[in-house]
Amino acid sequence: MKKVAIISTKGGVGKTTTSINLAHGLSLNGKRVILLDCDPQNNVAEIFDLENGEALSDLLLGKKANMTEVRRNLFVITSGGRQLFESEWEISRRKERDKVLSFALEDLTNCDYVICDCSSGMNLININVLYFVEQVIVPVGMDYFSISGLKQTFELIKEVCQRTGHQVRLMGVLATQYDVRTRISREIYGVLGKLFPKELFKTIIHSNIRLRESPAYGMTIFEYDISSAGARDYINLTAEVLAGER
Numbered sequence: 001m002k003k004v005a006i007i008s009t010k011g012g013v014g015k016t017t018t019s020i021n022l023a024h025g026l027s028l029n030g031k032r033v034i035l036l037d038c039d040p041q042n043n044v045a046e047i048f049d050l051e052n053g054e055a056l057s058d059l060l061l062g063k064k065a066n067m068t069e070v071r072r073n074l075f076v077i078t079s080g081g082r083q084l085f086e087s088e089w090e091i092s093r094r095k096e097r098d099k100v101l102s103f104a105l106e107d108l109t110n111c112d113y114v115i116c117d118c119s120s121g122m123n124l125i126n127i128n129v130l131y132f133v134e135q136v137i138v139p140v141g142m143d144y145f146s147i148s149g150l151k152q153t154f155e156l157i158k159e160v161c162q163r164t165g166h167q168v169r170l171m172g173v174l175a176t177q178y179d180v181r182t183r184i185s186r187e188i189y190g191v192l193g194k195l196f197p198k199e200l201f202k203t204i205i206h207s208n209i210r211l212r213e214s215p216a217y218g219m220t221i222f223e224y225d226i227s228s229a230g231a232r233d234y235i236n237l238t239a240e241v242l243a244g245e246r
């Protein structure tokens with residue numbers, strides 16, 4: 001079982017888009033995938049049209065969470081929306097507050113991948129996610145603040161590892177929302193290539209209107225428009241993750 005967080009302290013960089021499409025891509029390849037929504041924005045529930053049932057917010061408080069098979073081999077645990085804030089507050093008073101998620105999911109077996117869609121920012125839920133996972137994918141949007149956002153993300157990861165002794169490996173840095181028409185995309189991508197010669201995914205996620213549209217129709221990109229550039233990019237990313245070179 002591979003436990004992977006899609007994480008960045010910076011907002012709007014394509015974490016949810018990547019989580020959903022990578023999770024579906026892996027499940028289309030026959031993998032059993034659990035998509036864990038760790039963001040109170042509850043975007044995953046919205047996209048898959050899931051009711052407010054027992055969620056991650058309940059799991060953190062020692063209760064059970066629903067795991068809904070939304071597509072063949074793709075299972076979702078919703079975040080609980082703003083309830084997740086309350087659970088975060090609740091667990092913040094505990095002694096082992098960083099490890100609550102890991103303890104809650106200790107018995108999780110029978111799946112190939114757990115993909116955690118994180119919220120942006122530094123918060124206790126993300127710290128719990130980092131203690132739970134073994135690997136992270138860090139999406140980076142092609143804009144001016146992305147490099148400083150990246151620095152902050154790695155600081156958070158480092159801090160959690162140092163504090164808990166847990167090891168988290170960088171599966172890859174993922175360039176997202178790449179617009180071939182802009183110089184800033186080329187520049188930021190060039191900087192990433194220098195900073196992460198080995199860790200930068202070969203796949204680039206281009207800016208693609210179909211990726212923006214698909215959630216509104218409750219579909220992943222593979223359902224909404226399989227012939228789109230967005231689908232091609234996420235097929236390539238899925239293949240790169242499956243190749244297991246990372």
Ligand SMILES: Nc1ncnc2c1ncn2[C@@H]1O[C@H](COP(=O)(O)OP(=O)(O)OP(=O)(O)O)[C@@H](O)[C@H]1O
Nearest residue numbers: 011012013014015016017120177206207208211212
């Ligand atoms: N490659 C892309 N091309 C075009 N639009 C994209 C792409 N990736 C994401 N978007 C759009 O950008 C917005 C932000 O994407 P997304 O929600 O995936 O980011 P996020 O990192 O999860 O944001 P948050 O920090 O709020 O959780 C959404 O409207 C999404 O549809």
Ligand SMILES: [Mg+2]
Nearest residue numbers: 015016039043
């Ligand atoms: Mg998101």
